[in-house]
Amino acid sequence: MRAGVLSDDQIIVFLNENFINTWVPNSELGRVPSLREPIAKRRERESKAFDTTHALAQAIMKGWKKYSPADSLVLSTEFELLGRLPVNERTSPYNGANGYLLFLTEALDGKLPGFREETAKPSLEPDSESLPELDAVSKDSNVKLTSERPKREVLNIFRAPGNGLQDYTVIEIDTTAFKSGGLLTIDILVGNAEPKGSFDLYDDDTELPTQGMPHRALASAWDVPPGKRGTIKYRFNRGKIFKLGGTGSRFSQKGSVNAFWAKISVEPHQEAETGKVSSPRPEQSAEDTMNAFVKAFKNLDSEGVLSMVTGSAKGTFESDFEGMPEDVRAQISQILSHIKILSSEYVGDEFHFRLRVPGGAPPEVSAKMRKVEGMWLIYEVE
Known part of the structure; x- marks a missing residue:
């Protein structure tokens, strides 16, 4: 955090009520190359060990923004990165005291401020076409498909919850306009950040699991690597509402975040039959x-x-x-x-x-x- 915003009483109260606050010098974790050797010698001389493999130290180093001299980081009690605000990037909407308060609030709400720009537009494989511009892609979590508009594209993010857990980003897919059913196809592209993505399609009335295997999923695409594609196909006999859940794969690092782009389409039953x-x-x-x-x-x-x-x-x-x-x-x-x-x-x-x-x-x-x-x-x- 910056000393300037600490002059605001509202921020001080908010920090004290919601966070444990501390400063971590860059030099202690080896972020300043010229100081690594002197600090290592000092620790050896003073017989003071510093464990950079500790989960807290690892989370801080993972959250650093390249070339940034200092960052404000928000971590969960389980050392998951919830937000990052580089000191040189405190522009709108995060400038000033109100902007800093917005940053803290969004971090607590799970909106991942400071990380969304890294996952907002995943690039495709080198031999593939580029993604459509973001203003042509829906960021809404509800998709309604009709005979006039049977294809939609959405962009969102997912987080890896840890082995054996599920933490879905949910996209609602409304196909009720297709009274006689059809073939639902979901083409998914995972962004280039670290975690793989796993995606499950559910009936609207199915309670989404938070742990274990997704046994009640209608269809799935699991462990889609960064920068790669996965496809879900599901034939339905009558129009209904589905839920697409996206989450980090069970073997991805807990708390890591990536983006996914999905093209969702329906072939009406009559056309699907010809296929x-x-x-x-x-x-x-x-x-x-x-x-x-x-x-x-x-x-x-x-x-x-x-x-x-x-x-x-x-x-x-x-x-x-x-x-x-x-x-x-x-x-x-x-x-x-x-x-x-x-x-x-x-x-x-x-x-x-x-x-x-x-x-x-x-x-x-x-x-x-x-x-x-x-x-x-x-x-x-x-």
Whole structure:
């Protein structure tokens, strides 16, 4: 903090009521390169150790603004960074005594003043297009999609709550205008700050968890690395309100913050139906059939799946995905969205492949294909 604002009685009262206040010289934590060696020698001479690995020291050093001579930092009792105000950047709206009070208030409210500029506009991968300008992107936490405006873009931030916890930034998605349902697609780009992002889609009436696994999520995109993309797809039978929750991944440093940009869109049910996997054709390769099968399986497209299986394998997929209760469909969709192809190979006149289904029982599935009347079909699944 700066001595000037301490002449304001209102700020003094606010600080004393809400904070433990202290000064930490830059030199003690090695921020001044020319003083590192002299201070190290002084500590050695005086036999005074200084533990820079302590959580408080680490939080302070993490909060430093590059090239700033001094910073006002707000930390939580768990050493999470809540706000930063570099001494040379006390411009509007944080200038003067009232501005400093605003900075402190926003920090307590979880608005992360001083850190938002680092995460407000995440850059894309080098070979990708640039993000739209911020004034073309909604910063609102409520998104309403209609037939006239079936696509929206939002920009927000998330925070890593620590291993085993959830601390969602929530975006409400209103699709009630699509009476016959459709395919909800959420393309997500995570900013270039440190933490990975995990994103879960929920029904509006689902109480969001604060710890443990998000078992009631309809679909998810987990552990999306900084600067990378993730996608959530969910087919719904009638218009409704969803909640998209974004949080730092469980292995990211607690309290770290990043941004995310999401393009949210709905294909109306009639159009979404045309995107279903078509039946196999004689000219289709084994690899194409495998990929089409995985796509149909992920999308819970029972018609597409059954068109690619024969013999005993048909019994494995005889359930009608379209007729499932919504809650059962949501649970299965959550599992199937993470299917991955582990391996594939030609074995004589056949084509074999293995799939990994995280959370499935069993977690790995083997499938065998052979040509039936000139078309590659799956005849065995185990």
